[in-house]
Amino acid sequence: MVRAGSAVDAATAVIFATFMALMSQVARVTQPEARPATALGLALLVVCGLALALRRINPLLAFTLTVGTAVAYLGLRFAGWPIYLGAFAGLLALVFGVTEARVWVPFAAIGGVGMAVATGAPEGWQPAPMITIAVVWAAVAVLAARATQVRRKLAEEEAAGRVVEERLRIARELHDVLSHSLATISLQAGVGLHLVDDRPEQAREALHAIRQVSNDALAQARAALAVVRGPGEEPPQAAPGLADLDALVTSVRATGLGVDLAVDLGSRAIPDVISATAYRIVQEALTNVMRHAGPGARARTHVGTAHGWLEIDVTDDGIGAAVPAHSPGHGLRGLAERATAVGGELQAGPASGGGFTLHARLPLGAEG
Template sequence: MRLWETSRETGRIPWPSTVALAVFVVAGTRFAAQDQQGVREPLDAFAYALLLAGPALLLLRNRRPVAVVAGVCAVAFVYFAAGYPYGPAFLPVAVACFAAIVSGHRRAAWWSLGLLWAGHLLVAHWLYRHLPPGGDDAAPWGQEIGVTVWVVAVLAASELVRVRREVWLRERAERAAAERRRADEERLRIARELHDVLAHSLSVINVQAGVGLALLDGDPEQARTALTTIKSASKEALGEVRQVLDTLRAPGDAPRAPAPGLDRLPELVEQAARAGLAVDVRRTGPLPALPPGTDLAAFRVVQEALTNVVRHSGSRAARVVIAHDAGRLVIRVDDDGPATAREAGGSGNGLAGMRERAAALGGTIEAGPRPDGGFRVTAELPVRTEETT
């Protein structure tokens, strides 16, 4: 965002500072004129009009900085060419130049101040014979050193403030962008959590509801078991959803319950068994203590993979292999298929969510049919331990 855009958006008229500047310019010039009597032209109505014209133009410096800096420099040139006393009459030039440069209109400010400087040289050294006051001599060239220093000081100070404000605005924009990214990441995390929780539990509920309806008349006891499974799955889903929502209501508080991890795999296997899916879990070698994010991602990958088996596979058995190798946690979930054509519901975002979880940790997910039939999900998640750091 450029500086002049913020000024034009506010569009406010700086009345207090401009009025104070006008009072200072008029009073200071009157005081300075007392020591220049007989050397410069006395102040008259036209002189006061020029002294007030510069500050009056400055009222629009936030809205029209280019026109203001050009107009103020023109007024200052007319005042000087008319032979009126030196003094703070040139202060509005500095303010207009400062406002134009800080707002991003550097070229206009440099050109206006440069033309004013050139006009001063022309009047002070060549046109003084034809302009008031009468009998005036050419200005000494040594005087131009002070004028040059004043011009350079105004431009340098304006450029310094412009650069500092641009850096500040850029840093503010970067902080705002970072906050938006964090908010987007948090929304994505919550969406993944809700999807994983609801997709798994509702899939179990969906399957068991179908079993219960099919067996309600012929096998009431089996139907009762299906309803019990529905009750258990829905209760667990409500608990996990409540935990996710608690983090929204109180983002600074610690969660009431720890996030799920691989230590809860037995519960997951039990839920799958109640849904009619036999799950065989095998661990290859000892697993190190996993970071919370990796532990949660590993649990969700297994949960989503088993959910997809319940939804989309005709197989009633799945195999889960968990191994730690060379700083990587490898998870493989297999089923023998075949895929079913029935509609099991869901948003179709499960695999995408798993890949996003893995990518956030620097890992990968591969999912697809096996050459010998069935379906396989393989996840590789980096694990940073004392041995690998």
């Protein structure tokens, strides 16, 4: 990105230098008392323009070269106005590129005085043009400084917003991972305690399941925290998606909850972000069934595509749990935020015939 910016700056500087050199011939028509253009005058114009190529690399040097050559050019009584463009461009490069006012203000002030005094030579030392240049120079410096402050404030606010969004993303990931894993572990531990005396083999299977769920939870937690990993660490595993739904349902069934799963995607390719979002929605929905539906409940999960949308339905026939419209749980709130973040929508609440139902639709983009 830096190299691309430098290349653009270099090309712009060449075009600017050429423009000033050509327009200096026109400028002399309006300033007949000025000195005719010479090789020295053209060289100063070219150096003034080319110095702007340094505005990102060294704005202070770019300013010094542009203003220095402009003062020399005007002091030698060459025709004036094209060189002012280069000098003011150097001033903008200084104000935009140097963050500390205590550094750029003295340089800008010295440059302004130099330009005002040098203006007198080709203008016959008339005070009005000299004062005008000084006032305009100061005004441009102040306006550029103000614009820079606003731009930096907006950049800081944008960066702060990205931090908040990333924290929310991590919080949602950790909630979904830990909520599902801890609910599964709790149920499996209950099964193990119940069977440890009479059927130790099944109790051992429950312990193995707990170990597997724990390892999966740790791996997914590492993936959720990938943005704060230190350099040099191995990359985290990919986020789970629709291809992992069978494994998810298998782990849920191991807790004793009956789950029917139907996935009908046809030949439609599912974007990774939609696939990952859909997995988390199904995961959290089944976690809520495990926690709230009660013993003997059964969940039905259907994932399919229709008219450019990925449709997700999870229903159960359990006792359900009240979800106040004004204060949904953290899990449902997080799922709604996930769906909204990718342009989708989510609705959840008690089913008309008992139990609980969740419906989500996520956009798949243009039809392929």
